[in-house]
Amino acid sequence: xxxxxxxxxxxxxxxxxxxxxxxxxxxxxxxxxxxxxxxxxxxxxxxxxxxxxxxxxxxxxxxxxxxxxxxxxxxxxxxxxxxxxxxxxxxxxxxxxxxxxxxxxxxxxxxxxxxxxxxxxxxxxxxxxxxxxxxxxxxxxxxxxxxxxxxxxxxxxxxxxxxxxxxxxxxxxxxxxxxxxxxxxxxxxxxxxxxxxxxxxxxxxxxxxxxxxxxxxxxxxxxxxxxxxxxxxxxxxxxxxxxxxxxxxxxxxxxxxxxxxxxxxxxxxxxxxxxxxxxxxxxxxxxxxxxxxxxxxxxxxxxxxxxxxxxxxxxxxxxxxxxxxxxxxxxxxxxxxxxxxxxxxxxxxxxxxxxxxxxxxxxxxxxxxxxxxxxxxxxxxxxxxxxxxxxxxxxxxxxxxxxxxxxxxxxxxxxxxxxxxxxxxxxxxxxxxxxxxxxxxxxxxxxxxxxxxxxxxxxxxxxxxxxxxxxxxxxxxxxxxxxxxxxxxx
Ligand SMILES: Cc1ncc(COP(=O)(O)O)c(C=O)c1O
Numbered sequence: 001x002x003x004x005x006x007x008x009x010x011x012x013x014x015x016x017x018x019x020x021x022x023x024x025x026x027x028x029x030x031x032x033x034x035x036x037x038x039x040x041x042x043x044x045x046x047x048x049x050x051x052x053x054x055x056x057x058x059x060x061x062x063x064x065x066x067x068x069x070x071x072x073x074x075x076x077x078x079x080x081x082x083x084x085x086x087x088x089x090x091x092x093x094x095x096x097x098x099x100x101x102x103x104x105x106x107x108x109x110x111x112x113x114x115x116x117x118x119x120x121x122x123x124x125x126x127x128x129x130x131x132x133x134x135x136x137x138x139x140x141x142x143x144x145x146x147x148x149x150x151x152x153x154x155x156x157x158x159x160x161x162x163x164x165x166x167x168x169x170x171x172x173x174x175x176x177x178x179x180x181x182x183x184x185x186x187x188x189x190x191x192x193x194x195x196x197x198x199x200x201x202x203x204x205x206x207x208x209x210x211x212x213x214x215x216x217x218x219x220x221x222x223x224x225x226x227x228x229x230x231x232x233x234x235x236x237x238x239x240x241x242x243x244x245x246x247x248x249x250x251x252x253x254x255x256x257x258x259x260x261x262x263x264x265x266x267x268x269x270x271x272x273x274x275x276x277x278x279x280x281x282x283x284x285x286x287x288x289x290x291x292x293x294x295x296x297x298x299x300x301x302x303x304x305x306x307x308x309x310x311x312x313x314x315x316x317x318x319x320x321x322x323x324x325x326x327x328x329x330x331x332x333x334x335x336x337x338x339x340x341x342x343x344x345x346x347x348x349x350x351x352x353x354x355x356x357x358x359x360x361x362x363x364x365x366x367x368x369x370x371x372x373x374x375x376x377x378x379x380x381x382x383x384x385x386x387x388x389x390x391x392x393x394x395x396x397x398x399x400x401x402x403x404x405x406x407x408x409x410x411x412x413x414x415x416x417x418x419x420x421x422x423x424x425x426x427x428x429x430x431x432x433x434x435x436x437x438x439x440x441x442x443x444x445x446x447x448x449x450x451x452x453x454x455x456x457x458x459x460x461x462x463x464x465x466x467x468x469x470x471x472x473x474x475x476x477x478x479x480x481x482x483x484x485x486x487x488x489x490x
Pocket of ligand 1: 094152153154155156158183184185186236240241269270271272273297298
């Protein structure tokens with residue numbers, strides 16, 4: 001028997017003869033190497049960001065003081081910057097860091113996968129990794145949510161969801177209901193059901209949509225009754241970009257019943273609230289209901305890879321793509337189910353359960369809410385509302401644009417349209433500058449700070465976050481505004 005040994009990378013490459021470079025070979029452009037990239041300082045990064053990425057976005061980074069930071073490493077609950085400063089991460093990559101930064105089990109599996117020279121692209125052959133990942137997702141998902149499409153972003157999974165729903169609803173029922181303040185992604189298809197003018201800008205969106213207030217069951221019933229062309233309803237189970245907004249618990253049972261009655265397909269967008277964040281794998285599980293189609297992304301990639309999934313009821317999927325003639329209409333794209341991303345997602349799902357992270361999100365999330373509610377009671381003139389589920393929490397500030405002393409109003413007004421009247425920008429900037437704490441902002445509600453910490457977050461992290469916020473709010477609104485203005489001058 002011949003024993004095969006795996007050559008290491010340099011041996012394998014050494015066996016390939018180096019190509020002879022002729023004198024008229026293409027000259028190499030001035031390319032930066034990986035090592036040089038790691039060593040770039042903030043000034044050079046800024047120049048390149050301005051020259052090649054998004055110069056306008058720098059404006060916001062400067063307002064928040066984010067532009068001074070170069071992250072050198074990230075571990076668990078923390079970013080570590082160029083000066084060795086540890087920044088507590090309650091932003092959590094907008095909910096994409098359930099396992100925290102560089103979870104050791106994820107890093108180890110990825111390194112092993114590379115050392116074993118496993119294949120990445122699985123277009124020709126079936127992949128053992130996508131098969132296992134789809135199996136795991138079906139095991140986790142309730143009811144007959146058994147069929148899985150893998151992609152690389154939440155938008156792509158949501159595109160897959162609405163295309164599947166459209167095929168099943170059929171040409172006589174082409175209309176889609178979506179909610180006020182919804183966010184389902186920025187790609188062209190889902191832009192039609194994303195409610196923000198910021199993202200819609202002047203783009204042409206489709207006209208087969210109907211908008212209803214989020215959580216308004218009567219409005220949905222009226223629309224179902226009056227418009228037989230409605231075939232699909234798409235809702236985030238907990239609105240993220242809208243400012244962490246939840247429907248009444250009884251809404252979901254009624255929605256399921258109405259969808260069954262009128263034969264409308266329900267698509268639950270769990271891209272932000274799913275993968276354990278709310279204290280259940282899917283937020284809709286809190287209400288004992290199962291949608292027809294759902295989508296997850298963000299944390300499914302374990303904080304290390306781009307991975308997204310649409311999961312559909314088998315019956316629904318089979319209607320749309322179940323036979324050879326229809327199977328390739330929306331089969332995975334080139335990188336859908338790429339090897340290392342798939343094994344990362346497989347490991348992520350295992351870690352979530354092995355380490356009890358979903359339970360932790362529920363219990364420590366309750367503690368976070370409890371502590372923030374106590375803070376609201378302490379500062380009722382500053383904090384208007386605290387709400388959420390698990391580690392998906394919103395902190396809404398009172399709108400102080402009218403109550404701020406007259407002398408400060410023009411200063412604040414001059415700063416920026418986005419921050420005007422909103423404390424969240426000031427608080428976020430100062431939490432970072434003075435307390436090494438990072439929080440997220442909210443697209444549609446400038447008064448809301450979003451807290452989406454990794455699900456590994458412990459009580460001590462909650463205490464550190466809430467104590468920092470407490471110390472900052474104790475300065476009072478006027479001092480906070482003045483301190484923020486000063487921060488803009490340094
Ligand atoms: C609820 C929801 N749906 C869809 C998306 C789009 O995901 P992605 O940014 O990965 O395309 C997001 C992203 O924030 C989201 O929060």
